[in-house]
Amino acid sequence: MKVGIIGAGRIGKVHAKNISMFVPEMEIKTIADPFMNEQTEAFAKSCGIPNTTKDANDILNDPEIDAVLICSSTDTHSKYIIEAAHAGKNIFCEKPIDYDLEKVHAAINAAKEAGVKLQIGFCRRFDHNHRAVYDMVRDGKVGKVNIIKISSRDPEPPPVSYVKVSGGIFYDMMIHDFDMARFLAGSEVTEVNAVGSVLVDPGIGEAGDVDTALVTLKFANGAIGVIDNSRKAVYGYDQRVEVFGSEGCAEDQNDTPNTAVLSTADGAVHGVAYKVMWDRYTGAFVAEMQAFADAVINDKETPVTGEDGLYPVLMAAAATKSLHEGRPVKISEIEA
């Protein structure tokens, strides 16, 4: 299975490296980036990638390439999905597909019509902890799902410049948790209510966003849920999920780099949490790429479909509207 990677930024490089190390079924033939330079060329060489180019068309037009990884900037995702679909290539696309719902639908439809695989990069579904909770829920260990709680806090806020273009906390951060909520509940969200505050960085408030947010969720199956996000947790990444049901409760604890404990006169200190996202989710990035290879090679449905890419965007739109209007917003209001 030959692949091309469009976009050689941070995430493109992570996937390239992971494929070269951990996904022997995949062979990267070409990596494209409009800002291709010597450094990136050296990186490509170190991963055993024979071709580098500034032109994504070199990948899209290459008949030898079976699948495309779209790791370029968000505004180009839907365009490349459509072009890759037309070229008959299977597609892995970083999240989100787009913030414009029409473009999202167009991209999903293009992939469907072309009969190619489409997987969206919601890597947290592949995290060892969250996956173990999911497995417990799927195996009926908690019975019927009643309450879902997700905490997701980052070590440091992003630059305000990023917040201005990212669409805000619901689009660039909580979108992962929206996906996780659907994933764990096995049911669609029908309504959200958002509350938020600017408690971390006044600059984020000036940019029109909040940095601390709580969103309650109603699911079609009657379950209810809540997600909390903060742009800054001084103790590092705090990523926990909890699924409470009729027969029990499955939850994970925050991940730490080791299990060492130091007991002194001041108490028992457990290790600090991860401070770097790439360390926290190392295994998840590998696993999602292995899953994509498996879906393409064995002709299975991808584990994160185009629709899975769509719904979190709907939820982000509804949460944003809810925050601004100070009232619960139904997903159907957004879809309409």
Next chain:
Amino acid sequence: MKVGIIGAGRIGKVHAKNISMFVPEMEIKTIADPFMNEQTEAFAKSCGIPNTTKDANDILNDPEIDAVLICSSTDTHSKYIIEAAHAGKNIFCEKPIDYDLEKVHAAINAAKEAGVKLQIGFCRRFDHNHRAVYDMVRDGKVGKVNIIKISSRDPEPPPVSYVKVSGGIFYDMMIHDFDMARFLAGSEVTEVNAVGSVLVDPGIGEAGDVDTALVTLKFANGAIGVIDNSRKAVYGYDQRVEVFGSEGCAEDQNDTPNTAVLSTADGAVHGVAYKVMWDRYTGAFVAEMQAFADAVINDKETPVTGEDGLYPVLMAAAATKSLHEGRPVKISEIEA
């Protein structure tokens, strides 16, 4: 310090027993209950209480008695507070004062005008775990409070007959968490939004209530919070609080009767949670009574004032309105 207890039901007996065992500063002179019988008289004797009566006035009119514990049914709380205040007695009253806000205000005012102490029985403020979290927050260990999360789940739903008269989940169950939220935040709640479902017992739904609920909170200081309640957690009482702030996160873990762990081929099993509320909060009931004795004897403000009894009722009223109207409700709407 001589006290009289009005009401010899379950909670009245718990306080009587605890005072006789753990609060040597207090001496119970009389216990009153309209259904006084031989069994209760024997109980009183075992606690060293010299007098039993069917008439609460025997307590209210006794000049030797310094303080009254009001442990009767909720509908009599405000009446007895007012009468005890007029009699110049310090007052410990079980929560809630009343569900009728006028009555609550009248009771609080009566105590104020009489210059007597009034403490409301929000015992969870005295729980060893929640108190330790509170102490961390109060001592500035988490910095400025940004997010408050409270989980409170009971082992079994109450009978539907109880739900019909209790005022519903927000009044009889979440009211403890409303108090805890204020206690931990050190700030008043200004707005709530409630979502709820009937997922445990359809009979509760038929009685017009929900058995699973999530309420988001906005605090005056900008912090946001969420409380989740379920009427039934198969693993027993699940009582956890979390306060996330600018400098860290304080949380407690659910309490278990012991720390034993069994590792077998199926995993490492930690002990079950408490299944009986009186076991779970044993120490808290003792501590609140010691605090009341301390407030009276040393002329300090009680640690749970009349206003502390009022605000959770306002929050319960707002949450109920929010659930019914499907929109966030400001506390000021209720107060008006």
Next chain:
Amino acid sequence: MKVGIIGAGRIGKVHAKNISMFVPEMEIKTIADPFMNEQTEAFAKSCGIPNTTKDANDILNDPEIDAVLICSSTDTHSKYIIEAAHAGKNIFCEKPIDYDLEKVHAAINAAKEAGVKLQIGFCRRFDHNHRAVYDMVRDGKVGKVNIIKISSRDPEPPPVSYVKVSGGIFYDMMIHDFDMARFLAGSEVTEVNAVGSVLVDPGIGEAGDVDTALVTLKFANGAIGVIDNSRKAVYGYDQRVEVFGSEGCAEDQNDTPNTAVLSTADGAVHGVAYKVMWDRYTGAFVAEMQAFADAVINDKETPVTGEDGLYPVLMAAAATKSLHEGRPVKISEIEA
């Protein structure tokens, strides 16, 4: 069931208080202490004990008294056991019975011949954590016992003056763990090997003792075990047991006063351990007295028999000999 307490020192007072609060089946008629004074008389009154005396014979000769609690100094234990047995009274005696094996045997025999109950004060058998581990082992959850590990560390070393008369670390401290080892293994120890060092307090070394010790155990059933003791753990009482068997491993974690956790940039800090022995084993002291009442009233064997008092002394003697001679010592060498 009427009881008399011989000895009104710290432990005598703890038992008196606990009985008055938690063991309604027992009524303390008399407490005796050669140094009886006003303070102790006031204490007795607060516990509802009608009689105080300087003469233990007032208890031993009182035909109304059913049981005697021997809480006097160790050198008087065997004498009082024998006298109480002759007087036909059931006996609870603090550990150890004596360090002189002949006296231990004489005391046990006296109780047997008189047909009275004898319970030794190894309170840790009643600790909530250790008991839960014991229950798991007894219920076969770990299968056949292969390895037993016990850690027992104190917050502060005792005064050197105490070490000089206590018999040393194996007699005054590890004796609890020797009992726990037999209790958990359900098998007798046949051989011990001791290693020790003076690492905490040079004065303890000058007094001829060690303050840090490891003793390996061989059990009759083939299991092996190890106990470690330190006179000083800066983080407080560290009391853990572990039973590893063919089907799993049961262990307890050290006890803390609460479950609160503070996560900051420095890591997640769990609460400090107990610093005061009476706080750590509060419940155990109550439970052992309830068990004694149950044994006497319902004519059951006591849960800690005279033999249970004998064996740990044999083990302490063997460990002391092993440490001095630098070789493993069989229990049969001591018994002979």
Next chain:
Amino acid sequence: MKVGIIGAGRIGKVHAKNISMFVPEMEIKTIADPFMNEQTEAFAKSCGIPNTTKDANDILNDPEIDAVLICSSTDTHSKYIIEAAHAGKNIFCEKPIDYDLEKVHAAINAAKEAGVKLQIGFCRRFDHNHRAVYDMVRDGKVGKVNIIKISSRDPEPPPVSYVKVSGGIFYDMMIHDFDMARFLAGSEVTEVNAVGSVLVDPGIGEAGDVDTALVTLKFANGAIGVIDNSRKAVYGYDQRVEVFGSEGCAEDQNDTPNTAVLSTADGAVHGVAYKVMWDRYTGAFVAEMQAFADAVINDKETPVTGEDGLYPVLMAAAATKSLHEGRPVKISEIEA
């Protein structure tokens, strides 16, 4: 830095794979195995190793090769160390160097005389948990080391045929813990006392070995320690270390593949432990190879020297002697 690997069994392949994936500073030129076959050749190709051979001399005689990894059977280790040393190559050798002390000394001396690096494969020094404990100890967090405790239990006993040739539990299993004890204590062991039983597999007893063992350790600096081993823990790998000192206690908890917890009516179940050694110590194998590359390239002392390979063999010999003779054995008895 060009390397050759002698021995393409399981551990040779693990190192080859890890180098190709995670140690870019190293380039494997040749892999040698007397049983070289098509499968191994394919494996070599997949790792980008250009040459395969049946003759280790192709590596030893290759002037381009800077370092040799000796992953062949134990009986050939010392021979290859000596030959590689004579050939001027830096050496990474799997543990143990040999069981014959003369051969061990000869190998160490050969490396010393040749001025080449020698690192022994005690991979557990590089484990994320044990390393974090080590760091705490090294940084003085526990003060002066008083007690060291190490638990090491395997999921399944090895075949009896292996036990017959491995030298027994002290040589093939506890040798890792002997190394860990020295590593953590920062002091040499002067005396050991071993107790052991056959509790897992009677066949191991028939082969003259034990399957359950406890060894107490005396260190030159006065600290004392204990190691327990069992050939079979039904719950999987149980690998824990604890260092107790004058200022605190550093310990790690057993590793689990994830942090998920399931609370049901039966208690809270944490995940099972690892069942496969390669999963448990994945990171450690990588880290030891990175450390070897670092030592060679930057001309540092290797983190596990030849002497570090020698001492655990001395301890295993002493423990074996102690078990057979039923007495403590000084390391100096073995060295002599």
